[in-house]
Amino acid sequence: MEQLHDNSISERQRQILSIIIEEYVSHARPVASEQIVSSYHLNVSSATVRNDMAELERAGLIVQPHTSAGRVPSERGYRYFVENLMRPKALPQDEQRKIRHQFHQVEMEADEWVRLAASILSRTVHSAALATAPRSTAVRLKHFELLAISDSRIMLVLVGHDGTVAQQMLHVDQEWSQEELSALANHLNGALSGKTSHEIEAWVNEPANLQSILTIAPSVLVTLSTMLAKLERHETAEIYHEGLANILNQPEFRQPERMQQVLDLFEHGHVWTSIIPSIINQDGVQVIIGDEAMGEGMRACSIVLARYGLGEHLAGVLGVLGPTRMPYSRSVSSVRYMSQLLSDLLQKSYNSPFSGQGETQSE
Amino acid sequence: MEQLHDNSISERQRQILSIIIEEYVSHARPVASEQIVSSYHLNVSSATVRNDMAELERAGLIVQPHTSAGRVPSERGYRYFVENLMRPKALPQDEQRKIRHQFHQVEMEADEWVRLAASILSRTVHSAALATAPRSTAVRLKHFELLAISDSRIMLVLVGHDGTVAQQMLHVDQEWSQEELSALANHLNGALSGKTSHEIEAWVNEPANLQSILTIAPSVLVTLSTMLAKLERHETAEIYHEGLANILNQPEFRQPERMQQVLDLFEHGHVWTSIIPSIINQDGVQVIIGDEAMGEGMRACSIVLARYGLGEHLAGVLGVLGPTRMPYSRSVSSVRYMSQLLSDLLQKSYNSPFSGQGETQSE
């Protein structure tokens, strides 16, 4: 049925591609035709497999490191596998139980859960794992403080209704006493508590609201609003990571420059800031292979990511990063299960008084 | 004059030890007697140097990887060098200028400075660098919030007078409404704002203070006090790090297990939590060689650390981590200079309204 659909890859060729990928992923060395017929009973000879491999190579799905070597999947090959061939099955029951057990063992907080999730992921998939703590997608201001730091600097600290915090320095050209600042903060807290970034923005535009307030009020308000907005977009989210050693030990990262790139990624992860917001807004597990989404030079790396959270209200991202030679099926299963699990835990823990406007629900 | 002082290491032998260390540090390969006399004019022959080297080996300061190889410094050798031989001179003027330039280029905040400091350190010393943001050594409560998260959980968020923040979850056996919690927080904020952890502790012990307050008040107060105390001890301090690739590329970290150890150190740095508080309370640059302070297995690593900050009030830690084969002299100079520079910057920036009780100073 599917034979014609993508030009002229026969069913058996697909099967061979699958085998090559599986074998290569687990043994990290080129796969030979003889090896395929002996390990899997295809009812054809190695010569036939060779012919098929020649075809797969022509289609750009596998490559040959050198003349007398077996075949290795190409990036396109992995992509094809992930999209058409692989069928990730759920994690085995006992593994699921073991994982759940670790979570239930100790009563913990969201941040700890996320850290634990990264740790477990990195171990089950044997690669690096990463995760961000859950954040509300619509943060409401709970309270903020203005602190006089020096003549020209004021620190603004805000607390969201969900407990998230953010700090930012404000530069002003006039000196303000702590008393003046506290008074201003008091006044504004009364008016703004419970508002979102948009609502604050709107409030500022009501001329009446700004009368008889200190002259720095506008800049304070703008800063407040943008800080809330940043929180919502997860721009300031801290990213937990774990298991770097797992992938840096892999043969493909022996070359110093490859290693350098991966480490850069984790030390000042500019890349994440572009990827994470896009993941947050999608359902399901996303697979990024090679340099598909990241800059050139992140070849040799793949990422499997998923969103977790409570519907619209609270969300985070978690996933694994490994070499392109990665067990995609297992990774996808693990990431999917873990995101589901984390969502469930959050559900139980935050049957959330702040999830909506006034709608408080209880069990 | 110093000849006798430590048993029978002659002046020339010390000189030879210095040369061996310098050479080995920069070229990463065992140093031969011939190499020493040809590169440095010692006015003696290689045979003499060999005799001295035999003696140095007997003293445990150098070792020989195999029979026909040159010598390599031992951990004791490095330690001896750091304590008796090396004289770190200030960084060259132009380098100092270049570094200062990077700081002055952009007006920044303390956190950014610290990050930049780590980044510069890692580049000037060519190893990994780490730094913690400055924290007050006596944090006063500015404000706190109680947030109803679910039936049995309350989140406590506190803001210090210097802008530091901390969050913690509280478990309670009774359900509290957000209104009740806010009222309690309001009341307590009024009474406690400006107090240190000790003062809060004392306040709690005044029986009169706890009358007619909600029953969860005591646990809230205890939590508040311990959170403040943790802040002061830098236990929750985030550690910036940079330049991991610099050291993981070094030949001594080729073995996977070595690499593993270093990465563990950075991923969940339990080690730091014990080292950092002890550094905070000392002046000057500390050098930790091999597994002197860290667990077994951190062989092959050395750390050079120093405190920076404003007298008693505000302090942080910064330093570099590299292989034991590290340019100690340069590291010490760099760390010293950087800590001085950071202290100066803080001095100028935080001519601090909150450094003492009420003593506000201005320029």
Added chain:
DNA sequence: CGTTAGCACTCTCTACATTAGAGTGCTAGC
């Protein structure tokens, strides 16, 4: 007694040649 030239000895490293073997592509035949 400290220093040195000389030398034997040990060990490593490199180059080179050789071989074994892995794996393919192709051809001819079923």
Added chain:
DNA sequence: GCTAGCACTCTAATGTAGAGAGTGCTAACG
């Protein structure tokens, strides 16, 4: 369309020899 068979290519492993690096020791020298 499949397969047996084979020539061809390239890699990886092995062995050998020689060069070179570096030492320790000894005997001689001031």
